[in-house]
Amino acid sequence: MKRILFSFASLLIVSLLFIPGVFAQDSTDKQSERYLVMFDGPAEAGILNAFGVKESDILHEFDLLPVMHLDLSTEQAKGLKNHPQIKFVEEDARAEAFSQTTPWGITRVQAPDAHQMGYSGNGVKVAILDTGIDASHPDLQANVQGGYSVFSDSANNNPFYDGDGHGTHVAGTVAAANNGGGVLGVSHQADLYAVKVLDNNGGGSYSGIAQGIEWSINNDMDIINMSLGGSAHSSILEAYSNLAYNEGILVVAAAGNSGNAWGIGDTVAYPAKYDSVIAVAATDQNNNRASFSSHGPAVELSAPGVNVLSTVPGNGHQSYNGTSMASPHVAGVAALTWQAKPYLSNSQLRQTLQNTALNLGNSNFYGHGLVRSVNAIQN
Ligand SMILES: [Ca+2]
Numbered sequence: 001m002k003r004i005l006f007s008f009a010s011l012l013i014v015s016l017l018f019i020p021g022v023f024a025q026d027s028t029d030k031q032s033e034r035y036l037v038m039f040d041g042p043a044e045a046g047i048l049n050a051f052g053v054k055e056s057d058i059l060h061e062f063d064l065l066p067v068m069h070l071d072l073s074t075e076q077a078k079g080l081k082n083h084p085q086i087k088f089v090e091e092d093a094r095a096e097a098f099s100q101t102t103p104w105g106i107t108r109v110q111a112p113d114a115h116q117m118g119y120s121g122n123g124v125k126v127a128i129l130d131t132g133i134d135a136s137h138p139d140l141q142a143n144v145q146g147g148y149s150v151f152s153d154s155a156n157n158n159p160f161y162d163g164d165g166h167g168t169h170v171a172g173t174v175a176a177a178n179n180g181g182g183v184l185g186v187s188h189q190a191d192l193y194a195v196k197v198l199d200n201n202g203g204g205s206y207s208g209i210a211q212g213i214e215w216s217i218n219n220d221m222d223i224i225n226m227s228l229g230g231s232a233h234s235s236i237l238e239a240y241s242n243l244a245y246n247e248g249i250l251v252v253a254a255a256g257n258s259g260n261a262w263g264i265g266d267t268v269a270y271p272a273k274y275d276s277v278i279a280v281a282a283t284d285q286n287n288n289r290a291s292f293s294s295h296g297p298a299v300e301l302s303a304p305g306v307n308v309l310s311t312v313p314g315n316g317h318q319s320y321n322g323t324s325m326a327s328p329h330v331a332g333v334a335a336l337t338w339q340a341k342p343y344l345s346n347s348q349l350r351q352t353l354q355n356t357a358l359n360l361g362n363s364n365f366y367g368h369g370l371v372r373s374v375n376a377i378q379n
Contacts, residue, residue, distance in 0.1 A: 032071040033091060034059065037080060039066040040087040047085055051076050101317075102184045104285055105173070105304025109329050110374040111186045114336045115178070119377060121187025121335035126174055127221040128328075129212040130167030130228065131202055133194035134313035135160035137168060139182040140192065143175045147194030148215045150208040156199045163200025165312045169320050170227045172311030173328035174335070183309055183317055186332025186373070187339075193221060198228060206230065206237045209271070213240040217247050222338060225331040226253040226277075227324035229269035238274045245276035250338075250346045252331045254323035255279040256294035263289065263365055266296030273298045278350060281366060282306060282326040287358075289365040293323055300367040301357055303329035330371050337376040352376050 039047070043066040048058070053076060060069040069092065072080070081089040102112060125145070135144040147159030155163070162168045171192050176185035197212040198204040209226065216224050224244060244251050256269030272279035272294075279298045282290040282305020289295070290306050305326035312318045330353070338349055353368075356375035360366040 032057070032073055033077070035070050035072045035077055036088070036090045036092050037068050037070050037072075037086060038088040039068075040085050042066055043068055044085065047080070047083060051079050100178070100180050100182060100184055101309065103173075103309040105308050105325075105329055106184055106186055108285075108304050108370070109186060109333050110372050111332065111336065112184070114373040114377055115188070117340075117374070117377065119187075119336045119340050119373075120178070121175060121190030121332065121339055123191070124187065124223065124335040124338050125191045125193060125221045126187075126223045126225060126331055126335055127193045127195050127212070127216040127219075128167055128171050128174065129195045129197045129209060129216070129224060129226045130170050131164040131198040131200065132159050132162035132167050132196040133171045133192060134162045134168045134311070135194065137172075137311050137313065138315060139176040139179065139185075139311045140168070140171055142177050142179070143188075143190060143192045144171070144194060145191040146219070147196065148212070148219075149196035150204075150211040151196065151199060156196065159194040159196040161200075162313050164198070164202045165318075166198070166202055166227070166324065167194065167196070168313050169308075169310045169318070170225065170324060170328045172317075173308060173325060174225065174332045176311055183311065186329055187335035190332065190335040193219070204228070206232075206234045210237055210240040213244050216249065217244055221249055223250045223252065223331050223334055225328050226251070226271060227322075227327045229254060229256055229272055231258070231269060233270055233273075237271055238276075241271045241274045242276045245346065248346050250334050250349055251277045252327050252334065253277045253279060254327040255281045255299050257292045257322050257324075259289070259291060259293045259295050261291050263295045263362070266298075267294040268296040268298040269294060278330060278353075279367070280323060280327040280330045282321075282323045283360070283366070283370060287360055287370060290321065290323075292321070293326075293365070295364045297364060299364060301330050301353060301371045302326065302360060302366045302369055303333075303371050333371045333373040333376060336373045340377040352379050355379060
């Protein structure tokens with residue numbers, strides 16, 4: 001008790017020596033802001049009193065460190081900052097909850113339950129043949145392990161630059177990190193490979209896709225996701241799709257966005273239409289076919305493709321629609337299932353995904369139905 005009194009008295013003296021004249025004026029009409037103030041040594045109310053800080057301006061006194069939360073005028077804060085027994089004066093910064101969103105489609109394919117079971121896609125390599133991946137995105141940087149661009153011009157030769165956003169969005173659905181922020185991907189620890197076969201305007205060619213498939217074979221990819229396609233058949237693109245499949249890669253592609261409201265006709269795009277490729281249709285939150293989703297006998301599986309929230313370049317997140325958004329849900333479920341059952345061949349894995357899908361009806365619309373990770377893992 002004696003010591004406290006002593007230091008209080010000595011502080012009063014020190015404080016008096018440091019009070020600049022302006023303080024007396026300002027403390028009356030102060031525009032107060034909230035500050036965190038740390039003392040160099042024990043917290044002493046006497047220092048504050050000397051600057052005209054009232055008892056009511058002390059909002060909180062901390063226990064473990066000599067810190068006070070204070071209502072101060074700008075002049076008071078300035079004065080305290082210059083005081084030898086004050087270590088730090090900081091404006092109390094605003095903070096917001098840093099929370100992670102689980103998009104509806106991630107839950108619809110049972111990914112959070114598969115994560116609870118211990119599966120995350122860890123060790124499974126997924127090639128994203130697309131517009132590139134923004135590898136600096138906080139939700140993706142941990143999982144992007146490599147890449148390749150089929151373009152040589154300076155605007156498009158970097159696979160980790162995505163001037164369009166499409167590839168970054170697709171990548172996030174497959175493997176956005178479980179990092180407490182942004183969104184959660186289906187297989188949040190899968191290895192992503194940015195294979196840039198579409199330019200910054202989202203355009204590309206079949207030769208580029210074939211080059212991307214060739215790179216994927218040469219670099220031991222487990223899964224290829226192609227959220228792309230065209231209406232023209234190509235024997236060479238088919239030969240490359242078949243080659244990847246025969247090399248043990250699971251090949252997944254968007255069925256296309258050429259569906260009509262009536263679901264009449266065969267509108268599935270290439271390469272999704274080839275036998276060696278899983279054609280994925282898009283469903284909405286009611287498990288109904290999205291009106292744009294291509295239909296036909298080649299449709300093999302369905303997955304969420306309406307209002308799909310995922311990553312976009314520049315630390316952003318946006319909702320997109322398309323079978324492009326459905327395909328990576330299947331690629332992610334395949335990654336989870338393959339981690340759980342590494343002994344399956346690609347054709348056995350494909351069979352498992354078909355057998356465990358939720359039947360939604362018309363096979364030209366939905367194929368075998370909605371892809372489901374827990375059912376596939378437990379099959
Ligand atoms: Ca995240």
